[in-house]
Amino acid sequence: MDERIKNIFQCVVEGDNNGVQEHVHAALGAGMDPGKILNEGLIAAMAEVGRLFEEGEYFVPEMLISARAMKSAMAILKPHLTSEQVGSAGKVAIGTVKGDLHDIGKNLVSLMLEGAGFQVVDLGSDVAPEKFVEAAKTSGVNIVAMSALLTTTMVNMKSTITALEEAGVRGKVKVMIGGAPVTDAYARQIGADGYAPDASRAVAVARSLLG
């Protein structure tokens, strides 16, 4: 691996915010391809962070710190990227379902999806089925992602899928769900296309849904 890319990769994995900014500036100054910095430096590093999270080596704090480093590097890199290079992996409308105000998990999934090159439309928490439908209709959105922390609210995932069907947009988008009480079996029962047990695996699921 190129030395400059290696430094950028390492800084993101270690959550070194100042370090990654320095190295991205240096790489751009040396004329390195911004797309290469994005894909081989930043996105690859966030994939490594995801792997460390799945292995139980990293937890939420480490993931957040790395995501922050990635974001600050992106702010520097963005003006140098073409519009196709930004958010090229897909466009996800994400929210916590109606009645549920918990957004910690949803925010982590957003960060990891952005880290993987997805464009994320964050609908917030307590999102009504109609809001998801509206977002699903917007141009470019190809995934609707729903989160729920409460056993009392996870049923609204099903209501939202029904609303997408009734509005005639269910075929346009893939639906993925997650959250503490949610399981793969539940996802299949309510007709979702994918389920992820954590923020890291949400990236793999999103990729596979669009693959």
Place this chain on the structure above:
Amino acid sequence: MPSTRFVERLNTGKPIVLDGATGTNLQARGLPMGTPSDFWVLDNPAEVLRLHADFLAAGSDLILTNTFGSSRPNLAHAGLEERFEATNRQAARLARQAAQKTGALVGGSLGPLGEMLEPMGTLTAEQARQAYAEQAQLLAEEGVDVLVIETQFDLNEALAAVRGVRSVTDLPVVCSFSYDRGTRTMMGVRPAQMAAAFAEAGLAALGINCGRSLEDNLKALQELRAATALPIWFKPNAGLPHSDAGGGLAYDVLPGMMGSQAPIWLQEGAALVGGCCGTSPEHLKAIAEAVKKPA
């Protein structure tokens, strides 16, 4: 004079049977999907009272107030901040009213604030301390026997919570963590780290609640037992839910399975046992029968 009943009861050395879930059970009794269970304290108190009574009839020695999500930040998030004082006071009164009939103890439930503390989030430790303090004060004024800080995942929030509760009352305090990544919390905290962080905090018990599977919770219990001499509070959930034919939620772990596990929990060092999400009065009855069966 704060109640000393909890400590006296704990000192008898006999296991204490806790209660089961609130949310999943109220849902089974008609709580509209998507409505947090705390709302029924003011909107349908009769049903909250009935659930308390069902757990007591099933054998609970200690029931928790329906105030898990009733901290000011949580209520404010839902646009219901004006309910703060009324719902906490009423929830404690309902639990006490039910418990008086059997002489059971009442624990004031304090759940996470729903926002992360600095540097991960924007809430300061002082704001968190205040939020726990003001909720604990209302519950203490209404006569609960013990304050239970539960489903915690972040040491900083839990430490702020304990400081907050301590600043307003001399009642005994229990602090319980949710190890939902096996034997680590989502922030990576291990049972041994939790035990070390609270070693000097003067807690009446350390706890484990919610989490993932019964097996993982048992492993967390074993790790915690090895790391502390304090009594252990143990409320695992009945596995994870799935959707049943009618679109409602069902749990895989049946009452008999919880009942057959309960003696193992005691053997592995738990002193207070009950269940979290998915634990119905029938599950609780099985636990109580197994625990109270003469050896």
